[in-house]
Amino acid sequence: MRFDREPPWSLIPLSSEGLLKIGIVYNHHQMYSYQFGIPVLDEQLGGLVSGANVLILAPPLSGAERIAYNLSFPAKGEYCVLLSADERAAEVAHYFKLNGTERRALAIIDAITKSDAPNVPDTDRMKFIASPVDLTGISIKMSKVFSAIVDESLKNPTPAVFPPPIRFCINSLSTFLMYRKLEVMYQFLHVISAKLKKNEWIGFYVLNNESFDARTISVIKQLMNCVVEVREGEKSFELRVIGLGGRMTPWLPYTFDPNGRLVVEG
């Protein structure tokens, strides 16, 4: 079966005959493109290519994790998988909910709650890891979460994209780098980014730029193809986006609204 014109992604039905069509679409499709979800950035950069790895390099107190969450908010039909070593799953889920994310669209792997509350049980969309040291556990549970989302998308009766677009976010690399060796984390991220690239997903990674030496930052940067830099401006913090084919935005001041949504002036 051939299409005369390549159909837009979102029109491919994944219902009864869907499985057959997936095979066809999967081989011939055009790339899915992600939006920043921040009007100024989307206007200037036109969104993100799938498979992109975005590093958010920010000083402390700049709200870097909020920026990462804002970029990870799933658009309609997308999912977000968040690996958190800094903030409890319940808090993260609350923040996403406040900003309109549906419950099914968010999965969290939480590496801190379990050390204080060992009895906390895993659910479909929230998995708990003993500590950020346990990369084996993280790898297995991430794989389970991805499987669950992909399985669910196959059962979805409404038209959908396959594989389902996922925004993956780590909050934050700084914590993982305090526990594990740089070489190990580099390799771990390398494995993750290969997976994201293969499935046309995107990743956002928060890194504190004041806690690590230049070498650590440059090693981590090797895995990235876009960096959101944050600095302290005269009146407020400012960000700029570098990468994506050599383009760069000017420094843009930003604030957060009462719900924590990122507002970038420009």
Next chain:
Amino acid sequence: MIYIGIDALDGLLEGGVPDGSQVLFAIEPEADGQHFMITMLHTAVVAGKKILVVAPFTRKDAYLVEVAAQSRYHLDCYKDLIWYIDMTEVETITESHPDPEGRKQVWIDRIQNLVNQEKIEVIFVYLDLLSDQFGFNDAVSIFQTKQFDHPVTVIFEYFNLFGTDMLDTLTDETPFNLVVTLHAGSSVVSFFNFFSIHTVSWLSLPARSLPYVATEGHIIPYIPKIVVTGPPDTGKSTFVRNVSEAGMSVDRLGLLGTPTTVALDIGHMASKGFDINIYGTPGQERFDPIIPQLARNAMGIILMVDVTRPDLMSRARQLKGIVEGNTVVPIIVVANKADLTYSVTEELIRSELQIRTDTPVFFISAIERKQCRDVINSMVDHITKFSF
């Protein structure tokens, strides 16, 4: 001998792991492999062994909850048998000894004293953090068995992010008695797991990868496909039905008044700790085009011949060719209907079918369940243990 507690794996290793061995489970990304060590831990503690668990990635209570949730093993019932070195103690050691050399000596003394004092027999070590701190080889050397005054078996789990080549280098420098690697096969998501026995020092096993499922924390290795083929009316469906715990045939009434298979027979059974699916092909020539599909990715082939029908040997040879295709898989020849008067000899079968000298030929009657199961048991050995 320490049992792993996974029948198929213990069977492959001829009973389990000898006392005093060093064992490594190397888990690759996404592989659901933590149950291997946990199963072994549970098996050891149930057998009454004294155990030390070194788990620097977690606190003891969180570890117990996680094991209970993932594997349904309640290790907190065995308080008198299990000692723990968990994250709390590891952090204390790390903070009080910033210099790695000094810290390593603290570790060696701590392990040696604890093991010798409490007469610990098996140590289970989650190696990753120690490997970060001291390097892989030095981390393993903290647990070297010669420092203990009695035989101690040490089991390591290691998250191998660096691939098989790196593992080869590491295990060249630090030999283990047994290395089992755990992998995930993945496309969009990881969809199946398999294990390989990388090294085993006490017997010779060929390199094999075998798939497994981890359900409710139990590891069940499986053989996804064994194909039974042969000329029409040789008893393939009877064989599949008799080895199966559950199965079905798609058949129609044939010219001889007996049912003849028109699509396939499917059977499911367990043997030697493996879950096995058996597929029987039709024997008639008009179905030849579908046989390569049925036989695709088979791990073993059972070729059935009728010992009362020497005239069908050339058809059997033809089917053997179709099923084998270009792949190399173990074959067993089953000479069926040996309970009747027959003229076909093993020499004739071997020469007509052009099979290798190490290919077994079993004379059986497919209506005898036990004989059928013996064939499958032998097939499992050929798939898992013998070179082919």
